[in-house]
Amino acid sequence: MTLRSAQWYAGENRNAYIHRAWMRRGIPTEGFERPQIAIANTASDLTPCNAHLTEVARSVANGVYEAGGIPLELPVVSLGETNVRPTAMLWRNMAAMATEEMLRANPIDGVVLLGGCDKTIPSLLMAAASVDLPAVVVPGGPMLTGTFRGVTLACGTDVWRLSEEVRAGTLSQTDFTRSESSMIRSRGHCNTMGTASTMALVAEALGTVVPGVAGTPAPDSRLLEAAHGTGRLAVELITEDRRPSTFLTKANFANAIVALAAIGGSTNAVVHLLAIAGRLGVELTLDDFDRIGSRVPVLVDLLPAGRYLMDDFHRAGGLLAVLREVRDLLDPDALTVTGKPLVDYLDDAPIWDPDVIHPREAPLVAQGGIAVLRGNLAPSGALIKPAAASPHLLRHRGRAVVFDSIEDFHARVDDPDLDVDADSVLVLRGCGPRGYPGMPEVSNMPLPQKLLAQGVRDMVRVCDGRMSGTAYGTVVLHVAPEAAAGGPLALVRTGDFIVLDVEARRLDLDVPADELARRVPNEATVAGFAAPKRGWERLYVDHVLQADTGADLDFLVGSSGSEVSRESH
Incomplete structure (x- = not known):
């Protein structure tokens, strides 16, 4: 076995001398002949959900060293959902790009990816897919209730x-x-089936986490045990040359979609899975989510769609218990990072609490997967999560009340004179990848105060932005193309009628086609679009793709491999 790191450390020339000498601080001579395992750590005090990952990294390091490897902690870009402004999604692609470049640039043979908060696991997987070094994820786990x-x-x-x-x-x-x-009882990420929990579980269904680990609560000692074992596995990945491209196929993504539906997961997983697939060259489309997942029963009774929380989910049997119930929907040939098929881990995965994880014959929602809508208001697609919506609003025709930006929304939504009623459809635009920029979690718009006072608790809402996985309501989101990219959402006027029909998978603006063709965006709409002059925001706006393909940057789609273009001098 020839190690990639030997390109830095082997030989007697000056460069090899420099590489070894500067890294020799405590590493024995023979250490440079062992697999070098980076521990890509997103721990940060400013990402509170990930702050404990330094402790997890120590357990990973112990496992790596025990298995004969050399553990090397590598701090990478960390994105805290609650703190970063204007939205963490603006930097997901930057974090992925930075991590990819650091993995490629350094003398490492494989990597353990430590993530937790919403964008960290997606960005790490995008990076690993692009550099294609042996990689495995350890999710940081949810907090206690x-x-x-x-x-x-x-x-x-x-x-x-x-x-x-x-x-x-x-x-x-x-x-x-x-x-x-x-609200925040312990270390760990959100304890609902929000984006953090969703992405950890979906990453396991995808095959990038050791089966049975995702969902382990952050304070649980079993997480450290699993981290230790994952460190040992990382060394095995090198000897077996088990890289993302060797086992992640369309079948793995199909299994991830089934899992996403069965757990009632966040719509944010759609844009992340599309981006990861794009890095791998796997042909995954928005329609695959509807075709594979929309008829899958929701089995997990977790907030925001149900009653329980993540520590309940873990004690009830976790993801493997869920997947056992839908085993017939899984691809039996899809491998995991361990080298074994995902389905091989389902034989001994009982449900311990059927109130939390429902059996297949008594689902929480019979058909609750994410639905993909199309129509003249969303030519490239839009999403809705029926399990989090009000049943009586899944087929609805209502008068649009339009807001040209999130600032416009905040300024007017509680105006007592706002012409709005419970049947209205709230429309918010300028919140897509390019328009905001970064596609913020603003689609679950707060309801007008005067309607709340009347007892209204849900309305149809339409937006080109995203929604927090912890949120709920009858929200149509990820509308593509977004308003700032020339999508018809930019042409909607207050008073137009919007027709939503989830069963028919339609989202339409009830305006004659010839009239719509004559319309142009109003000045307020255009003024609300982002127009950065420099820096990452400028790069992002100039190159970001639309939500229906993952909102990656156009020049980052695909894989560049692990080879460094030039030697060091």
């Missing part, structure tokens, strides 16, 4: 719920603030 006044709190979801109650006048600001210190 907090309580306030004897009631459990769902991280993220209850922020939206409680804030709406304050706006409706049914919860005091004082009590809302008091709940703050109870």
